Amino acid sequence: MVYNFKVFKKCAPNGKLTLYVAKRDFVDHITTVEPIDGVVLLDEEYVRGRKVFGQVVCTFRYGREEDEVMGLNFYKELFLASEQIYPPPEKRSYELTRTQERLMKKLGETAHPFHLTVPAGAPGSVTLQPGLEDEGEPCGVHYYIKLFVGDSEIDRSHRRSTIALGIRKVQYAPSKPGPQPCTVVRKDFVLSPGQLELELTLDKQLYMHGETVAVNMSVRNHSNKVVKKIKANVVQSVDVVLFQNGQYRNVVASIETQDGCPLQPGSSLQKVLHLSPTLASNRDKRGVALDGQLKRADTTLASTTLLLEPEQRDAFGIVVSYSVKVKLYLGALSGELVAELPFILMHPKEGRAKVIHADSQADVEMFRQDTVHHQESIEVY
DSSP: OOOEEEEEEEEETTTHHHESOOOOEEEESSSBBBBEEEEEEEOOOHHHTTTEEEEEEEEEOOOGGGGGOOOOOEEEEEEEEEEEEOOOSOOOSSSOOOHHHHHHHHTTHHHHHHEEOOOOOOOOEEEEEEEETOSSSEEEEEEEEEEEEEEESSSOOOOGEEEEEEEEEOOOOOOOOOOOEEEEEEEEETEEEEEEEEEEEEEEEEEEETEEEEEEEEEEEESSSSBOOOEEEEEEEEEEEESOEEEEEEEEEEEOOOOOBBBBBTTTTEEOOOOOOOOSSOOOTTTOEEOOOOOOOOOOOOOOOOSSSSSOOOSSEEEEEEEEEEEEOOOOTTOEEEEEEEEEOOOOHHHHHEEEEEEEEOHHTTTTOOOOOEEEEEEEE
């Protein structure tokens, strides 16, 4: 009987340590973050008399690698969790997961579990898209699991006895979306009677990646001015909170129209504009925020960052938000009228739930006690 089991596996260069984890995406539930559980297979002859440590490391590159000269660097590293894996503690302070139990049963006595907890409020995995001519590691926030042999957890690790496996800290769409976004803006004119009024409404607050944003607009021209053109953008706001002025705005979808224009005095216009913010139409733009990437995996525009308290922004990370911005052009002398509405862009929970269910079923089948033969399907990074 053949069963398939999929885990992520990585070996140290000297082959004395091997890391096994069931997944590389760890979900931030805003108040808590999923623990990082795995198993390490050790060569006991090699580690006898030594210690093995596991850590979760968050790195933040906020400048280009090629610009690092004369001792200046644009890179910070934060150790968010640390645990001694070997020798194992006398009493374990956590329950083993089903995957850990089965891996340990399969790998034998030289396999040791670990359990690392990332604190709530840690920054999310975000990558800033490099320019076509840029080289080196891209800017952004990246996570990895680090396992190494040393005398203490602050020892400098040696490359041949160190494992570093990239992971991601991700957020998924909330189960209860907020109220429907709506706003009304008006513009008065010096020495001219009446007002120009623009009302914007989105069909919902929460959009999934790949969905089209429908912008319902209503223009009422009670002035003596003429609306000549309409332009709508989806704007991605990127706040690099390490800096006081580290705020950037990228247009990730745009539409310009003169349909219904010129809008004469005393007239009104109702229109629906459709905008599709996707990475496919923004691959050549430097600085656009993307969801954190792992090797061999494609990505999307960065999801909206959900914060427990909007005013409590961590001083180490990148905060991403989205809004729709509509602008009415009135000509060189009369200026413009602008309205802006925020919305949330994220991945759904449902897709992830299906993947976990499928993997857990394979996990159970792989380790059934009456198994006659095992066939491992392992992705190695």
